[in-house]
Amino acid sequence: MSRYDFKANEHKWQTAWNDSAAFATPTDPQGPKAYVLEMFPYPSGRIHVGHVRVYTLGDVIARYKRARGYNVLHPMGWDAFGLPAENAAIENHVHPAKWTYQNISHMRRQLQSMGLSIDWAREVTTCDPDYYRHEQKMFLDFLKAGLAYRRESWVNWDPVDHTVLANEQVIDGKGWRSGAEVEKRKLNQWFLRITAFGDELLNGLASLPHWPERVRIMQENWIGRSEGARLRFLLSGDTSSKVPEAFAAGIEVFTTRPDTLFGAAFVAIAPNHPLAETLAANDPVLKAFINQCNALGTSEEAIEKAEKKGLKTGLFADHPFIPSARLPVYVANFILMDYGTGAIFGCPAHDQRDLDFARKYDLPVRPVVVPEGTDPTQFTIEDEAYTGPGRLANSEFLDGRDVNDAKREVISRLEQAGQGKTEITYRLRDWGVSRQRYWGCPIPIIHCPDCGPQPVPEADLPVRLPDDVSFDAPGNPLARHPTWKHVPCPNCGKNGERETDTFDTFFESSWYFARYCAPDAEDAFNRAAADYWLPVDQYVGGIEHAVLHLLYSRFFTRALQACGYLGISEPFDGLLTQGMVCHETYRDGDGKWLYPEDVRREGADRFVKISDGSAVSLGRSEKMSKSKKNVVDPQTIIDAYGADTVRLFIVSDSPPERDLDWTDSGIDGAWRYLGRLWRLIEDSQATLPAPGAPMPAELGSDTGAAFELRRTVNKAIRDITDDIERLHFNRMVAHLRELSNAIADLKGDDPATRWARREALETLVRLAAPTIPHICEEMWVLLGHDDMLVGVPWPEADARLVADDTVTIAVQVNGKLRGKLELPLDASREAAEAAALDLDGVKTAMDGKVARKVIVVPNRIVNVVV
RNA sequence: GCGGGCGUGGUGGAACGGUAGACACGGGGGACUUAAAAUCCCCUGGCUUCGGCCUUGCAGGUUCGAUUCCUGCCGCCCGCACCA
Numbered sequence: 001m002s003r004y005d006f007k008a009n010e011h012k013w014q015t016a017w018n019d020s021a022a023f024a025t026p027t028d029p030q031g032p033k034a035y036v037l038e039m040f041p042y043p044s045g046r047i048h049v050g051h052v053r054v055y056t057l058g059d060v061i062a063r064y065k066r067a068r069g070y071n072v073l074h075p076m077g078w079d080a081f082g083l084p085a086e087n088a089a090i091e092n093h094v095h096p097a098k099w100t101y102q103n104i105s106h107m108r109r110q111l112q113s114m115g116l117s118i119d120w121a122r123e124v125t126t127c128d129p130d131y132y133r134h135e136q137k138m139f140l141d142f143l144k145a146g147l148a149y150r151r152e153s154w155v156n157w158d159p160v161d162h163t164v165l166a167n168e169q170v171i172d173g174k175g176w177r178s179g180a181e182v183e184k185r186k187l188n189q190w191f192l193r194i195t196a197f198g199d200e201l202l203n204g205l206a207s208l209p210h211w212p213e214r215v216r217i218m219q220e221n222w223i224g225r226s227e228g229a230r231l232r233f234l235l236s237g238d239t240s241s242k243v244p245e246a247f248a249a250g251i252e253v254f255t256t257r258p259d260t261l262f263g264a265a266f267v268a269i270a271p272n273h274p275l276a277e278t279l280a281a282n283d284p285v286l287k288a289f290i291n292q293c294n295a296l297g298t299s300e301e302a303i304e305k306a307e308k309k310g311l312k313t314g315l316f317a318d319h320p321f322i323p324s325a326r327l328p329v330y331v332a333n334f335i336l337m338d339y340g341t342g343a344i345f346g347c348p349a350h351d352q353r354d355l356d357f358a359r360k361y362d363l364p365v366r367p368v369v370v371p372e373g374t375d376p377t378q379f380t381i382e383d384e385a386y387t388g389p390g391r392l393a394n395s396e397f398l399d400g401r402d403v404n405d406a407k408r409e410v411i412s413r414l415e416q417a418g419q420g421k422t423e424i425t426y427r428l429r430d431w432g433v434s435r436q437r438y439w440g441c442p443i444p445i446i447h448c449p450d451c452g453p454q455p456v457p458e459a460d461l462p463v464r465l466p467d468d469v470s471f472d473a474p475g476n477p478l479a480r481h482p483t484w485k486h487v488p489c490p491n492c493g494k495n496g497e498r499e500t501d502t503f504d505t506f507f508e509s510s511w512y513f514a515r516y517c518a519p520d521a522e523d524a525f526n527r528a529a530a531d532y533w534l535p536v537d538q539y540v541g542g543i544e545h546a547v548l549h550l551l552y553s554r555f556f557t558r559a560l561q562a563c564g565y566l567g568i569s570e571p572f573d574g575l576l577t578q579g580m581v582c583h584e585t586y587r588d589g590d591g592k593w594l595y596p597e598d599v600r601r602e603g604a605d606r607f608v609k610i611s612d613g614s615a616v617s618l619g620r621s622e623k624m625s626k627s628k629k630n631v632v633d634p635q636t637i638i639d640a641y642g643a644d645t646v647r648l649f650i651v652s653d654s655p656p657e658r659d660l661d662w663t664d665s666g667i668d669g670a671w672r673y674l675g676r677l678w679r680l681i682e683d684s685q686a687t688l689p690a691p692g693a694p695m696p697a698e699l700g701s702d703t704g705a706a707f708e709l710r711r712t713v714n715k716a717i718r719d720i721t722d723d724i725e726r727l728h729f730n731r732m733v734a735h736l737r738e739l740s741n742a743i744a745d746l747k748g749d750d751p752a753t754r755w756a757r758r759e760a761l762e763t764l765v766r767l768a769a770p771t772i773p774h775i776c777e778e779m780w781v782l783l784g785h786d787d788m789l790v791g792v793p794w795p796e797a798d799a800r801l802v803a804d805d806t807v808t809i810a811v812q813v814n815g816k817l818r819g820k821l822e823l824p825l826d827a828s829r830e831a832a833e834a835a836a837l838d839l840d841g842v843k844t845a846m847d848g849k850v851a852r853k854v855i856v857v858p859n860r861i862v863n864v865v866v
Numbered sequence: 867g868c869g870g871g872c873g874u875g876g877u878g879g880a881a882c883g884g885u886a887g888a889c890a891c892g893g894g895g896g897a898c899u900u901a902a903a904a905u906c907c908c909c910u911g912g913c914u915u916c917g918g919c920c921u922u923g924c925a926g927g928u929u930c931g932a933u934u935c936c937u938g939c940c941g942c943c944c945g946c947a948c949c950a
Contacts, residue, residue, distance in 0.1 A: 214870060228950080335950080346950085352867090653879080660878090669891060730880085731879095737889055810884070812931070861931080
């Protein structure tokens, strides 16, 4: 008996797979395909347990699909641009490229040690000019198509990372990487017109049934479509002395409640509204107020604490339908310039913010919607605005109508008067892609003092990053580079300057999945390959990208479709968002966090510090993070237990979408199971019939234990296949263990038993192969085969053996279990009822009473109602 | 505040509206060992007068039957948030 030597064995099979190109993607493929993809990693230096989880999940699927006969594309690459490389450059004086490529080569080896079924020939690296040149061309095409543009706008500025952030990258008012409080700055920026696809991105969610509901809801909320009306308020009286000509047409507002127009008490504009800025030029008080508003943070606390404040402009607006009404125009701190039109009409009775504002500035509160059945004259508003349904009142031609009806009527009258129209607004903003950083893809634009921004001619692409940059001063090294940016204007030939901003790194990850279809293509994509492989059939990644990468990629795919690059509009057909990997936390007597390796368990729930034996308090299990020190380096576990152990553990303990607790005992359990499998084969190996030996005749109709094992085997095939299809990997493992338990329990040594044992062991090995591929290959050899298991097809269940001859039927009296029946499959209702009523337990429970009713669900249950 | 999810043994978790707790982890007992490790076997939701009774966060409802569907609470988690 030999102990399973994972070290030698895993290396042996990884080499064998590699040498035989076992995971090469088929060229010129025909027939069914499966594109299995996990979100590619940022090359930070070392893999972490989150990587191990996501790549294991994807690999189980990819290996399974390959065994099922699909053409499989399962590639890997590197999301290689990004800030950590620059920070490393600043701290350690290493060039970002060198740092990145070193990390890649280390992490590639680490991933290879996991035994992933990756086609490494398709690797892409986004910081390679051969990669990013394509996105420079895409950008120029987007520009031509009107999908990219430049404008000055208020942006989120991260003062620590010295760069702009997209709205999606601001979490709770803080930068998603640096955690620094984000500031508002006005800058010239390049934008991608994601809002052009607002409706499509929203409606497209309905075509993604294989996405988690919650990701779809998060995107839906993020897009935030609201239907309402845009309407114009004319300024009252002669305002020509105060307001420039441009505002003579009045103030446009957006509202979702046009029905409440008769309850309007004021008009308010954002501090950054053009009208406010114009007025402020001659009004120091207003100017001070605006500055005060801009200084206000955007964090949750800041917003919660901030009082609704406004300042009168001295202007008044005419009510569209009430000739006598003049509404005061305020500049107010709670109006956002980048939503709707940056201006509102306030209806205090039916909006809480407007009510707060009205109470503060003593404005009239006139209810115009009253709940059904309430007398309008009795309906008053106190501290709470009424936002529910009802009928209109105090609203002239709207009186008596319900809310929806009133909305339609108001819009139609506004249209007739030329003062408004239906309008749909989105919360989604265009995607600002300019970043003031070095380690990103250069934006292929040349600024000319005469011609303005000019696209770099396609023949001059790629615009490469210069290598000779210095990081000894803050800010963007590209902007400081002595020569790089000085180039002639492609239009007039005069001295121009390159754009020194680079793209947001989400740019690269928005199309990499399509590049994998033909990673060496001269153009960005080989259309035939992309048409065959796309969309990705199963995408796996973290929930944190629900509205970042996953939304950008959906937009990009549509933009690429519009520019003729691709033929699809949705990039990812199936999506699995895996949960985080968590670990217990430990603190010493001083409350300092401790690493797991510095802590020893002593008894059920007593922990001590290894160095000095002092008591350690155990904290809750939380997402692994460096700050809490509850991190486990997966490489040390792979080195100590092997990749199969880690892979098995990581899929067995929790459903993939839920958080997973990393535990030593879980790793031990997985390790012991591999040992059990190994012994199972070794113990019986000598007595098994040869591979492919004909089945002994008696097994065909036998009803003994060997035949029962055949049933178990075929049910296991059915169940495990179903588990993988439904991504229930933890159940898959449970079913594998049931099967191996059943094999271990089969005693006897006659020819039929030996044959059934071989069949069961072979099936077990084939079913376990996607999860623990190395040991299964070796067991396959032990079972006498000389081909590789990766080429062996997935087993098929025999329908006749899956169906039992008899079934156990539960018998209830008044819904309580009182006995069980063993009946032939598909026994008649009458037979089941009669047998049930004959059970002792049933008779006792019925206590001599007569059954009022007997429910019989064939093959399942009998319920006697007395 | 709005939206969504989750509450099942000591723990992770199983259960098309039909036998709750599969499969593990942990724990207990035993075997083998001089001993330990490893391995193997048995037990392991609670209570029990040994007949049973109770048990899926709490309270109701629908149903012959509810962990599953509905309503209302309680608790935890996530996302969004001055969005007009």
